Amino acid sequence: MTMVEYFSFLPYGKYAFYVWLAYSVSAITIITLFINAKRNHTKTIFSLKNKFLIN
Amino acid sequence: MWKWIQRQASPKVFYGTCSRLIPWFFWPFASLLVIGLYWSLVVSPSDYQQGDGYRIIFNHVPSAILSMLVYAIMAIAGGIGLIWQIKMAEVVAKVSAPIGAAFTIIALASGAIWGKPMWGAWWVWDARLTSELILLFLYLAYMSLNSAFDNPRTAAKASSILAIVGLINLPIIHYSVKWWNTLHQGYSVGTGGLKDPDMQIALAIMFGASIFLYALLVSIKAKTEVLVREQNSRWVKDEVEGLVL
Numbered sequence: 099m100t101m102v103e104y105f106s107f108l109p110y111g112k113y114a115f116y117v118w119l120a121y122s123v124s125a126i127t128i129i130t131l132f133i134n135a136k137r138n139h140t141k142t143i144f145s146l147k148n149k150f151l152i153n
Numbered sequence: 154m155w156k157w158i159q160r161q162a163s164p165k166v167f168y169g170t171c172s173r174l175i176p177w178f179f180w181p182f183a184s185l186l187v188i189g190l191y192w193s194l195v196v197s198p199s200d201y202q203q204g205d206g207y208r209i210i211f212n213h214v215p216s217a218i219l220s221m222l223v224y225a226i227m228a229i230a231g232g233i234g235l236i237w238q239i240k241m242a243e244v245v246a247k248v249s250a251p252i253g254a255a256f257t258i259i260a261l262a263s264g265a266i267w268g269k270p271m272w273g274a275w276w277v278w279d280a281r282l283t284s285e286l287i288l289l290f291l292y293l294a295y296m297s298l299n300s301a302f303d304n305p306r307t308a309a310k311a312s313s314i315l316a317i318v319g320l321i322n323l324p325i326i327h328y329s330v331k332w333w334n335t336l337h338q339g340y341s342v343g344t345g346g347l348k349d350p351d352m353q354i355a356l357a358i359m360f361g362a363s364i365f366l367y368a369l370l371v372s373i374k375a376k377t378e379v380l381v382r383e384q385n386s387r388w389v390k391d392e393v394e395g396l397v398l
Binding site for chain 2: 102109110111112113114116117119120121123124127128131132135136138139142143146147149150
């Protein structure tokens with residue numbers, strides 16, 4: 099059984115695997131970018147707080 | 154308006170503007186994304202040739218347009234930084250690079266996934282695909298060059314020159330489907346593009362969501378970059394000490 103057949107129960111039938119894979123790849127990329135940006139910001143504030151606390 | 158733009162050259166003012174704009178970018182992005190996904194996946198009818206497989210277009214085309222638009226913004230901001238020595242323009246250029254690279258990756262990946270059922274191949278060395286891949290390499294080169302220097306001003310100067318030279322690739326990507334016989338279909342927007350109003354609306358909404366996403370990510374990343382660059386300033390000390398984690 100191919101991946102296309104396996105995922106054909108989802109909406110869009112024989113194209114389901116491709117459509118949902120494309121949207122999933124985009125979602126994962128955007129969520130990663132967003133989480134990374136927020137985490138970096140928090141990390142920077144944390145390290146600056148520590149730096150100012152020492153000085 | 155001009156005065157407001159000039160005031161953004163000050164790191165403190167720019168930081169404050171980014172902080173204020175984040176909710177104004179987040180909520181339109183979230184709303185447009187939800188509406189756009191509904192319109193793309195539910196409301197829009199099937200295509201008469203490609204069936205439901207064409208729905209990848211609502212994800213692929215906005216990412217592809219943004220990949221070029223972000224590069225243009227990055228090069229223009231880099232140019233402003235080079236000519237007028239405005240540090241905040243350098244910040245915008247620097248933080249735009251990973252976002253533009255992400256949009257390029259989405260465009261390439263969704264294009265490959267769409268290509269398999271329509272062309273029978275994940276990848277072909279077609280003019281449009283190859284020039285878009287070169288765009289990804291330009292983003293990667295920009296980011297590598299920018300992180301190769303300890304001094305942020307020197308890094309910005311070197312990478313801005315690269316970004317400006319790389320601008321030549323944008324018309325090549327855009328006109329590739331006209332200049333060469335490509336397997337890639339013609340323009341999706343405008344003459345010869347999508348005909349059904351629901352398809353056009355879905356594409357427009359998803360494009361709007363992508364614009365707000367870019368603005369949102371730039372604002373968040375620019376705030377971080379400004380804090381790092383200006384960490385020896387008094388206002389950064391006051392700002393950081395006032396924040397609760």
